[in-house]
Structure formats: C-alpha cells, structure tokens
Amino acid sequence: MNLKGPLPALILQCLSRGPNHGYLIAKHIKSTSKGVLDYREGTLYPALHDLENKGLLESYEQIEKGRTRRYYRLTRAGKKKCAEERREWNRFSSAVTLVLEGVP
Amino acid sequence: MRRRPMSLQEWLSIATKGLAAEGRERVRREIEAHYEAAVEEASEQGLDTEVAQPTALRALGDCGKAQRRFNRVFLTEVEEAACKEMLRGNGFFQTEVGSWMMWSCLMIPAYTFPYNQMFLGQRWILPGLCGIALFVFWHVFSQSLSRFLNIPMALFAHAALSIPLTIALILCLLHGLQWASLISDRQAMVAQSDSVFLVPFILSPSVWVTFRMYRKVRGHAGGTATT
Structure with missing residues (x-):
C-alpha cells in the first residue's frame, strides 16, 4: 500500500523521537504500520526535502561506518507542526470511524 | 527479448535529471546510501546479493515519478x-x-x-x-x-x-x-x-x-x- 497523503505527518512523528536518516525513517514507518505503509524512496526523499524547505526539518551529514549519512531532525516549527498534525488526524479519523460505524 | 534490468546509476541519472549540480549530488549520495543499507540488510538476512540488489532497486520506486517530485523540491538547472x-x-x-x-x-x-x-x-x-x-x-x-x-x-x-x-x-x-x-x-x-x-x-x-x-x-x- 502506498498512501502519500499522511506521509509528512508520519515523518514528523517519526522524527519526534530523535534525529534519523531516510532509510531508518522508511523502515520505522513500515514496521510500525505492520507493513501496510511501505513508502518508496522516490516518494520519501522528496517529502523529506520538502519539509526541510518549509523549515520544519533541518539536516546534517554524519559519517557512519565509513558511509556519509544525512540525518534529519525536527526544528521548533516542526515540533509544533507535528503536534498540530496529530491532533488534526485524531479528529479526522474519529470522525471517519463514526461515519463508518453508522452512529446516528 | 527480455529487457536488461535497470542499474542504480541508471535509476539515479533519470531521477536526478534536470536538477542543479548540488541537489543532484545530494540526492545521489542519499539514495546510494539508502540502497547500500537495504542490500546490506537483505544480505544479513541470508538473501543472495543477486536477489537483494534488484529487490532494493525495485523498492526505490518509479524513477520518472521520483524525478518529477525531486524537481518540485530542489532547484533545477x-x-x-x-x-x-x-x-x-x-x-x-x-x-x-x-x-x-x-x-x-x-x-x-x-x-x-x-x-x-x-x-x-x-x-x-x-x-x-x-x-x-x-x-x-x-x-x-x-x-x-x-x-x-x-x-x-x-x-x-x-x-x-x-x-x-x-x-x-x-x-x-x-x-x-x-x-x-x-x-x-x-x-x-x-x-x-x-x-x-x-x-x-x-x-x-x-x-x-x-x-x-x-x-x-x-x-x-x-x-x-x-x-
């Protein structure tokens, strides 16, 4: 399954636990969603760069096992946005659940 | 006739087409590191390199779509x-x-x-x-x-x-x-x-x-x- 819509929110949530690089972000999203959300790298990296352009993330390079890795971390605006997105998603998903369950 | 599978370099050259040099280099480094990590992990799980590499490449997704997305977020030439x-x-x-x-x-x-x-x-x-x-x-x-x-x-x-x-x-x-x-x-x-x-x-x-x-x-x- 490849759902692009909530990807920025998922990235922000993933990085709220601390800085990480693209590979581990993708892996974390996939494993936490039990394989349902499997984002392609061609989708993930543009989303990361877009969030960086918007000032929600910042990145830095770090050498790890002889390999240069680009780590991403949340900025202050990113932390605020992350909380906002979570609130909005909870509101949205509970509304959809209510409709699907047919609550009058 | 079967088509030759795409290599990582070919995928990258399509995905980064039109980007300015700095952005192209940054995408290249990131995707290469991602690909290597995926191949390494698959090999550690006992998968043969010949199988691990095409699997990791498929996981990168469509290079044409990636190119359009990269062009939207990076400065183009x-x-x-x-x-x-x-x-x-x-x-x-x-x-x-x-x-x-x-x-x-x-x-x-x-x-x-x-x-x-x-x-x-x-x-x-x-x-x-x-x-x-x-x-x-x-x-x-x-x-x-x-x-x-x-x-x-x-x-x-x-x-x-x-x-x-x-x-x-x-x-x-x-x-x-x-x-x-x-x-x-x-x-x-x-x-x-x-x-x-x-x-x-x-x-x-x-x-x-x-x-x-x-x-x-x-x-x-x-x-x-x-x-």
Missing part, C-alpha cells in the same frame, strides 16, 4: 541559471528592476507632478526630467544592491519589488497611457485607478513562482551542515 544570471554583473538590474522600473520611473512623476508648472515653455519637460533622474537613481541603486545580494536575498527582493512595480506597469497598460494624454487628462486617469485591484490576480503567478524558488534555495542552503 534552469532555475539555478536564472538565479546566477540575476546576480551576475548587471543581471539583477536587468531582470528584476530594469523593465519594471523603467515604467514606474516614468509613471511616478507623471502621476504626482504639478502640471501647471511650466519649464522652458513646456509642461512635460519637468516631469520628464524627473522620470529620467529617478530611472538613473534606480539603475545605480540596483547595481550597488546586486553586489551585496546572495541568491535567496535576490529572489526575496524580486518578489518584494515586483508588487509595486507591477502595479505601476499594469496601471500604465490598463490606461493605455501616453505622455500627451496623461498630461491633458490627468484627473480622469487618476479616477480610473480602481482597476489597480486587478493587479493581484495578474501578479500572483509571478510572485508564487519566485517564492517557490526562494523556498527551494533557502532549504537547499540550510541543509549543508556537516558533523
């Missing part, structure tokens, strides 16, 4: 060339100020000058001289400005300058202004200036494109820290 041109020598003046300023320098005195003032027996000489003086001032000012600007600042300045300057230009176009008609019927021209409210609709695409480029450049410049 064309945009980079435009930014550089803007800063080169007379470029800032030519691209950002010159064409707009030429109109507004001629328009500002035309709108504001007291036309009952005669000079050398003619009404148009004083506002004309004033317009030329303003034009020369802006030329010198923008030339000096371009020496101190970097690309993000130049883009920001472009967007900020575009608004008043385009208003002047649009006013000029809407009214079909000519010196002679303006001088003879200045009050009527000023009364028609309500049409200035059309300007945001005409101007918004240009400002949107500029701010989009500005955001790309700013994000790009901010992502170079190394530890």
